Amino acid sequence: MLADSSNDLNWTVLLPVVAGGLAVWYMLPSTKRRPMVFGALAGLIALAGLAAFLVSGFGEKIPQTVEAGLFFGFSGLAVVFATLMITGRNPARSALSFAIVVLSTCGLFLLLAAPFLMAATIVIYAGAIIVTFLFVIMLSQQEGPSNADLRSRDPDLAVVAGFVLLAALLVGLERVYDWRNVDSAIAHAQSLADAEQVNGDYLSPLPPMENMGNPIPLTKKAEEFLGEMRTALGRVKVAAPRTADDRRLTDHRLVQEIENAITGLEMWAFKHHDVEAIHTNCETIAKGLTRLKNLRNGSATFEDVVRSEHGEVKTIGNGPKQLPAANVSAIGRTLFSDYLLAIELAGTLLLVATVGAIAIARRERKTS
Amino acid sequence: MISLPHYLAVGAVLFVLGLIGFLTRRNLILMFLSAELMLQGVALNFVAFSRAHGNLHGQVFALFIIAVAACEAGIALAMFLMLYRKKRSLDISLWQALRDPGVEETRDTVPLPAEPKEEPLPVLATSGIEPARKERDYA
Numbered sequence: 185m186l187a188d189s190s191n192d193l194n195w196t197v198l199l200p201v202v203a204g205g206l207a208v209w210y211m212l213p214s215t216k217r218r219p220m221v222f223g224a225l226a227g228l229i230a231l232a233g234l235a236a237f238l239v240s241g242f243g244e245k246i247p248q249t250v251e252a253g254l255f256f257g258f259s260g261l262a263v264v265f266a267t268l269m270i271t272g273r274n275p276a277r278s279a280l281s282f283a284i285v286v287l288s289t290c291g292l293f294l295l296l297a298a299p300f301l302m303a304a305t306i307v308i309y310a311g312a313i314i315v316t317f318l319f320v321i322m323l324s325q326q327e328g329p330s331n332a333d334l335r336s337r338d339p340d341l342a343v344v345a346g347f348v349l350l351a352a353l354l355v356g357l358e359r360v361y362d363w364r365n366v367d368s369a370i371a372h373a374q375s376l377a378d379a380e381q382v383n384g385d386y387l388s389p390l391p392p393m394e395n396m397g398n399p400i401p402l403t404k405k406a407e408e409f410l411g412e413m414r415t416a417l418g419r420v421k422v423a424a425p426r427t428a429d430d431r432r433l434t435d436h437r438l439v440q441e442i443e444n445a446i447t448g449l450e451m452w453a454f455k456h457h458d459v460e461a462i463h464t465n466c467e468t469i470a471k472g473l474t475r476l477k478n479l480r481n482g483s484a485t486f487e488d489v490v491r492s493e494h495g496e497v498k499t500i501g502n503g504p505k506q507l508p509a510a511n512v513s514a515i516g517r518t519l520f521s522d523y524l525l526a527i528e529l530a531g532t533l534l535l536v537a538t539v540g541a542i543a544i545a546r547r548e549r550k551t552s
Numbered sequence: 553m554i555s556l557p558h559y560l561a562v563g564a565v566l567f568v569l570g571l572i573g574f575l576t577r578r579n580l581i582l583m584f585l586s587a588e589l590m591l592q593g594v595a596l597n598f599v600a601f602s603r604a605h606g607n608l609h610g611q612v613f614a615l616f617i618i619a620v621a622a623c624e625a626g627i628a629l630a631m632f633l634m635l636y637r638k639k640r641s642l643d644i645s646l647w648q649a650l651r652d653p654g655v656e657e658t659r660d661t662v663p664l665p666a667e668p669k670e671e672p673l674p675v676l677a678t679s680g681i682e683p684a685r686k687e688r689d690y691a
Contacts, residue, residue: 215662275579292562296559296600304618309621316625316626324633330641331578331641332579334664336578337645337658357557358557361555506606507602507607514608534619537624537627545634
């Protein structure tokens, strides 16, 4: 899906990535003493850039609701304290920062309608795991400056690698979830299909009599229109096998129809002022793109999917996708029906880990 | 409503920060905390997908992540205690004899900066006559 799309890169992704990389690099422990002000400044710029990217990047307007406020608050807290955690010189403080990261993530879980998971994470992570960490930190306390806390291994390379990965992830997310150019293409095609009279800018001027045999060039506006349609089609097209037993027949047929309509516009309709053909072709393009877009973002389902002969295929209904309100009982039902074996294995794993931890940490006593 | 990609982006940021922490820090405990931070980012992704698809499988996966993280924490912390008893330090570079063949040894050439000297506590100047001390008072 990504290979075919040629929409421009959203450069707002650069600000959070570059500023964040600088901030983390600057704040990582090193033998040089650095004033923390610059690191904090770069970190603030990066946070603001990330917020701007989240607000504008995915093409949907964020409503000004309490949910949005809580989302930005919790994720900001999580990111800030995660940075403080990985850059801290004092392991005990890092562990406490991690506790705050876990609590903020729990807030996000609550926003995502997962109250049981939120409670479990608070109890197990913030309660048990971090307290164990603090015990170990206490048991292995070191006096004075130590190599472990005041030096880092290859901070330049690690920061570059990490933030290149982050940029790739953010750009990938944007390419997958940003439907703006498809939407505008659909609107454009629909406006042409609905227009009583086609705007003269789209139509090639008829050649004078003596040039009758030569090919007629397209106008600039028409070429732009066709390019926009091709980009949008590339965005919704999936590189799928095109054999006869392809299960996504609708899909393939739609793509072919749109391609034929674009070719028809290019070869005939715009050049020969065929308003009827322009209307039908644009109608086909708009309808096909809308249908393909709904298939891609999951708001519609395939109609003629071939069911397997081994029984009914589970389908997700067409209605609004909602989680059950009784979260705990629903999770319990899922765990003990779909994941029964997995949960038994997880229990066994916990038991084995307990035995192993005791066996490892046991102090060998000399019996003499 | 905040849509799926926003949560995925936050999860990606947490994951990348954890990755950087794991690669750069030399304290065993910090490295382990960074790994847990990566797991948090992944769990956030799972829960966000669970919400987007309208079923609970993502949340179940996040629960399994928590279970595995608890096992990891138990075992790893026990191992850290053993390692600390052997070398009296949590520095991972002390164990670099275990590295792959062909990898260069890490040598710390630049000395660590000196600890900033703490200001001595203020001492009151003696004035007046010192009272006579009697040994038996302390007995």
